[in-house]
Amino acid sequence: xxxxxxxxxxxxxxxxxxxxxxxxxxxxxxxxxxxxxxxxxxxxxxxxxxxxxxxxxxxxxxxxxxxxxxxxxxxxxxxxxxxxxxxxxxxxxxxxxxxxxxxxxxxxxxxxxxxxxxxxxxxxxxxxxxxxxxxxxxxxxxxxxxxxxxxxxxxxxxxxxxxxxxxxxxxxxxxxxxxxxxxxxxxxxxxxxxxxxxxxxxxxxxxxxxxxxxxxxxxxxxxxxxxxxxxxxxxxxxxxxxxxxxxxxxxxxxxxxxxxxxxxxxxxxxxxxxxxxxxxxxxxxxxxxxxxxxxxxxxxxxxxxxxxxxxxxxxxxxxxxxxxxxxxxxxxxxxxxxxxxxx
Amino acid sequence: xxxxxxxxxxxxxxxxxxxxxxxxxxxxxxxxxxxxxxxxxxxxxxxxxxxxxxxxxxxxxxxxxxxxxxxxxxxxxxxxxxxxxxxxxxxxxxxxxxxxxxxxxxxxxxxxxxxxxxxxxxxxxxxxxxxxxxxxxxxxxxxxxxxxxxxxxxxxxxxxxxxxxxxxxxxxxxxxxxxxxxxxxxxxxxxxxxxxxxxxxxxxxxxxxxxxxxxxxxxxxxxxxxxxxxxxxxxxxxxxxxxxxxxxxxxxxxxxxxxxxxxxxxxxxxxxxxxxxxxxxxxxxxxxxxxxxxxxxxxxxxxxxxxxxxxxxxxxxxxxxxxxxxxxxxxxxxxxxxxxxxx
Numbered sequence: 001x002x003x004x005x006x007x008x009x010x011x012x013x014x015x016x017x018x019x020x021x022x023x024x025x026x027x028x029x030x031x032x033x034x035x036x037x038x039x040x041x042x043x044x045x046x047x048x049x050x051x052x053x054x055x056x057x058x059x060x061x062x063x064x065x066x067x068x069x070x071x072x073x074x075x076x077x078x079x080x081x082x083x084x085x086x087x088x089x090x091x092x093x094x095x096x097x098x099x100x101x102x103x104x105x106x107x108x109x110x111x112x113x114x115x116x117x118x119x120x121x122x123x124x125x126x127x128x129x130x131x132x133x134x135x136x137x138x139x140x141x142x143x144x145x146x147x148x149x150x151x152x153x154x155x156x157x158x159x160x161x162x163x164x165x166x167x168x169x170x171x172x173x174x175x176x177x178x179x180x181x182x183x184x185x186x187x188x189x190x191x192x193x194x195x196x197x198x199x200x201x202x203x204x205x206x207x208x209x210x211x212x213x214x215x216x217x218x219x220x221x222x223x224x225x226x227x228x229x230x231x232x233x234x235x236x237x238x239x240x241x242x243x244x245x246x247x248x249x250x251x252x253x254x255x256x257x258x259x260x261x262x263x264x265x266x267x268x269x270x271x272x273x274x275x276x277x278x279x280x281x282x283x284x285x286x287x288x289x290x291x292x293x294x295x296x297x298x299x300x301x302x303x304x305x306x307x308x309x310x311x312x313x314x315x316x317x318x319x320x321x322x323x324x325x326x327x328x329x330x331x332x333x334x335x336x337x338x339x340x341x342x343x
Numbered sequence: 344x345x346x347x348x349x350x351x352x353x354x355x356x357x358x359x360x361x362x363x364x365x366x367x368x369x370x371x372x373x374x375x376x377x378x379x380x381x382x383x384x385x386x387x388x389x390x391x392x393x394x395x396x397x398x399x400x401x402x403x404x405x406x407x408x409x410x411x412x413x414x415x416x417x418x419x420x421x422x423x424x425x426x427x428x429x430x431x432x433x434x435x436x437x438x439x440x441x442x443x444x445x446x447x448x449x450x451x452x453x454x455x456x457x458x459x460x461x462x463x464x465x466x467x468x469x470x471x472x473x474x475x476x477x478x479x480x481x482x483x484x485x486x487x488x489x490x491x492x493x494x495x496x497x498x499x500x501x502x503x504x505x506x507x508x509x510x511x512x513x514x515x516x517x518x519x520x521x522x523x524x525x526x527x528x529x530x531x532x533x534x535x536x537x538x539x540x541x542x543x544x545x546x547x548x549x550x551x552x553x554x555x556x557x558x559x560x561x562x563x564x565x566x567x568x569x570x571x572x573x574x575x576x577x578x579x580x581x582x583x584x585x586x587x588x589x590x591x592x593x594x595x596x597x598x599x600x601x602x603x604x605x606x607x608x609x610x611x612x613x614x615x616x617x618x619x620x621x622x623x624x625x626x627x628x629x630x631x632x633x634x635x636x637x638x639x640x641x642x643x644x645x646x647x648x649x650x651x652x653x654x655x656x657x658x659x660x661x662x663x664x665x666x667x668x669x670x671x672x673x674x675x676x677x678x679x680x681x682x683x684x685x686x
Contacts, residue, residue, distance in 0.1 A: 136590045147527050150535045184490050184578040192493045192575055216582030220590040232535055233579050235527040236572075239559030240580045244587040247479045247563040248623065255619045256612075265612045272598045272605050279594060 002032050003320040005100050005313060006092040009039035010067040010085040012104025013303045019104070020047040022309035027058055029310075033317065036098055038062045039085040064088040068105050070302060074112035086110060090117045093295040100296035100316040102287075104304050110297065111148050111290060118295040121325060123332040126152075127292035128160050128231070129299065130167060132285050133241065135222035142168050142177075143219060143227045146288060147235035157181065157198035157228055159332075163291045164226040165208055166331050170322035171315070174225060180214030182229035182237070194230070207335055245280065283308035287315030294325060345375050346663040348443050348656060349435040352382035353410040353428040355447025356646045362447070363390040365652035370401055372653075376660065379441055381405045382428040407431040411448050413645060417455035429453060433460045436638040443639035443659040445630075447647050453640065454491050454633060461638040464668060466675040469495075470635035471503050471574070472642065473510060475628050476584065478565035485511050485520075486562060486570045489631065490578035500524065500541035500571055502675075506634045507569040508551055509674050513665035514658070515568070523557030523567035525576060537573070550678055588623065626651035630658030637668060 009019040016039060023035050037044050041063040048059060066084040068077045081087060086105045092098040094117050103110050107129070115127055130144035144164050149156060161179050168177040181199055183191040191213065202210045211224055216237055219227050229237070252273070256266030266273070278284075282301075286308040290297040296319045300312035352362040359382060366378050380387050384406040391402060409427040411420045424430060429448045435441040437460050446453050450472070458470055473487035487507050492499060504522050511520040524542055526534040534556065545553045554567055559580055562570050572580070595616070599609030609616070621627075625644075629651040633640040639662045643655035 134590070136593050150527070182579060184493070184575055184582075216579045216584075217586030217589065219583060220586035229579075232527055233576055236525060236559040236576050237579055237583045239528070240562060240583045241559075241587050243560030243563035244584050245591065246560065247477070248588065248591050250479050251619055251622060255615045258615075262615050265608075265615055269599075269608045269612050272601075272608055276594055276598045280591065 002034055003100070003317050004034040004036065004098050005102060005316050005320070006036045006038055006062070006089040006098035007313070008085045008089040008101065008103035008105055009037045009044055010064070011106075012300065013070070014305075015039075016043055016047055018304060018306055018309050020044065022306045022313065023059060024048070024051065024055065025306060026310045026313050027055055030317065034058045034060075036060050036062050036089075036092060038064050038089040038092070039067070040064065062088060062092065068109045070106045072106060072109055074108045077109035078112055078116055087113055087117070090114050090295075090297065093297070094118055099320040100298065102298045102300055102309075102312050102316050104300040104302050104309065104312075106302070107147065107299055110299055114290050114293055114295070114297045118293045118297070120292050121294055121329045121332065123329075123336055124159055124163070124292040126156055126159075127290050128163060129288050130164055130291050131238070131288040133219055134280060134285065135220050137222035139222055140172065140285075141219050141222060141225060141227060143229070143234055143237065144291065145229065145231035145234050146238050147231045148290070149231040151232070152194070152230040154194050154197035154201055157194065157230070158201040159292070161198075161202050161208055161210070161226070161228045162332055162335055163328050164228055166328045167289060167291060167319075167324055168226050170324050170327060171318050172225070176209045177225035178209050178211045178223075179226045179228060180211055180218060180224035182227050182233060183213035183215065198228075201339075205335055205338060207331065207338065242282070245282070284311055287312035289315065289319065289324075291324075292328065296320060296325060345377055346443070346660050347377040347379065347441050348445060348659050348663070349379040349381055349405070349432040349441035350656070351428045351432040351444065351446035351448055352380040352387055353407070354449075355643065356413070357648075358382075358410075359386055359390055361647060361649055361652050363387065365649045365656065366402060367391070367394065367398065368649060369653045369656050370398055373660065377401045377403075379403050379405050379432075379435060381407050381432040381435070382410070383407065405431060405435065411452045413449045415449060415452055417451045420452035421455055421459055430456055430460070433457050433638075433640065436640070437461055442663040443641065445641045445643055445652075445655050445659050447643040447645050447652065447655075449645065450490065450642055453642055457633050457636055457638075457640045461636045461640070463635050464637055464672045464675065466672070466679055467502055467506070467635035469499055469502075470633050471506060472631050473507055473634050474581070474631040476562055477623060477628065478563050480565035481622075482565055483515065483628070484562050484565060484568060484570060486572070486577055486580065487634065488572065488574035488577050489581050490574045491633070492574040494575070495537070495573040497537050497540035497544055500537065500573070501544040502635070504541075504545050504551055504553070504569070504571045505675055505678055506671050507571055509671045510632060510634060510662075510667055511569050513667050513670060514661050517568060519552045520568035521552050521554045521566075522569045522571060523554055523561060525570050525572035525580070526556035526558065528558050541571075544682075548678055548681060550674065550681065585625070588625070627654060630655035632658065632662065632667075634667075635671065639663060639668060
């Protein structure tokens with residue numbers, strides 16, 4: 001099967017100037033892939049006009065007259081932008097014309113539109129956002145939810161654990177991913193009631209490899225493969241991570257450019273620093289999944305560059321190949337049955 | 344006035360082997376300081392026996408027959424360890440024999456004991472934990488609460504804002520610190536109700552320089568001087584920060600020790616890397632304050648080494664000199680009056 005992926009070509013900070021080159025780049029790398037560029041055809045057509053026939057066979061343009069702005073509230077995107085590139089890309093997934101879609105548009109609008117058009121899977125109340133983050137073992141830790149939900153109930157945290165487990169099995173080829181619930185480290189006052197109650201729901205389910213509570217630093221220790229948390233908490237953890245990494249990178253640059261001597265040392269260390277930068281390059285971790293929908297929707301960082309956007313497309317390809325939504329739906333049904341038997 | 348500070352000499356991962364050398368070190372640096380070592384006198388006396396008279400004049404030992412273990416629940420510390428070094432150190436603050444105390448003992452027990460013995464200031468429902476963190480501007484951002492409270496109400500977040508503002512004014516000599524409320528970045532669904540309601544309480548109070556919502560990365564950008572959040576969220580942000588920093592430091596070391604060539608580059612870059620390490624050294628940020636009590640209690644990291652513990656003592660000295668609790672009490676009264684006038 002050839003994956004067909006719809007790209008919202010107009011959204012994000014850079015729109016077509018990033019999405020189109022990223023599309024052409026990944027088409028040259030992935031010979032078994034078809035892409036649909038969704039957006040203003042008068043803008044998009046000239047950008048692919050000079051491509052050879054072998055590329056043009058695998059790329060098409062679907063016109064959309066509108067665009068969801070980065071500051072459009074979800075309600076406006078839903079009501080007033082029914083012909084936006086974002087909406088049409090999601091429609092293509094719903095109609096079976098595409099197996100997945102990728103958008104760098106604003107998260108709130110993307111989540112609301114995807115949920116409205118595609119609907120959630122049976123047994124899932126709310127979709128969640130999951131992203132991989134690097135850990136000390138050189139592997140990845142998947143964290144959800146990252147902001148689609150706030151004040152998540154124990155039942156929702158349970159659903160996140162199921163979805164996170166299945167996605168990680170699929171995309172990392174891990175048969176039995178370890179699941180941790182994000183909590184705080186003080187004894188007795190350990191955690192809030194919702195986290196404790198979520199643990200009680202998750203623990204008895206044999207299909208989830210639940211290892212217990214974890215703390216913020218465990219994300220980067222590789223203690224578990226999936227960290228489950230409320231979206232408010234997950235969003236703060238993600239943004240904090242970005243902040244610390246940027247600060248350290250800023251101080252590293254500053255240190256090596258202070259004077260002639262430090263610049264020389266920097267020059268000598270350049271291959272090492274570059275390698276290090278590559279290992280921790282946030283672009284490699286671009287592509288958050290909107291999980292729990294009847295279709296695959298990948299959110300790229302709004303400020304993604306070309307390389308970064310190709311990683312988001314790659315995430316979509318993997319999820320298409322593994323058929324993540326149907327795996328979630330299938331396993332969730334049997335998990336809920338197991339839970340019913342326990343109760 | 345000579346600050347007199349009681350040190351819980353038995354708690355923490357290392358007990359007297361860290362606390363006593365740290366005490367001697369800071370006494371040699373701060374000529375206007377008196378310390379009381381609280382703990383088992385048979386252990387402590389030999390450790391200071393060979394000190395010259397000019398040191399012995401400024402250090403004394405107060406016997407305590409018990410010790411709060413790192414895994415003791417707060418209830419056990421309170422009920423069964425009334426002669427612990429932690430409890431006696433706090434008692435000394437209550438009785439006016441010491442102006443502040445410092446402990447590396449477990450946070451839950453320390454908070455519960457301090458709250459029980461010292462009581463909260465008028466107008467403060469719950470104490471909070473605040474710590475400085477480095478930011479990109481080379482300054483510090485103070486973050487509270489870090490885990491003393493979970494599910495903080497808008498009123499509690501308001502009190503944190505007041506306490507954080509006053510502490511930062513005092514210890515950083517900042518006349519008008521900028522206060523931000525930690526939130527998540529998605530529009531329309533922006534934040535939970537508690538954060539939004541807290542903003543409504545803080546905004547009209549002219550004595551608080553409230554600048555609005557901030558996100559996790561703002562802690563390290565230096566956007567504001569004080570970040571106010573619920574203790575669950577703050578604890579996750581703090582632990583996440585530690586985790587990212589450790590991972591990056593691990594990869595830096597790994598990169599520079601891969602082979603002979605990288606080791607050579609590492610040797611050349613050593614002064615730069617050392618300088619960088621110093622700038623971001625978590626030991627420099629040791630010493631979290633338990634704010635909102637009728638007395639000064641400083642919590643050192645449990646695993647603190649000698650240098651690190653001296654920073655916690657320094658924090659105590661500054662807060663004694665600035666008389667932080669009475670400033671909080673004083674300003675809170677006038678703030679609450681101002682709020683009442685508005686309502």
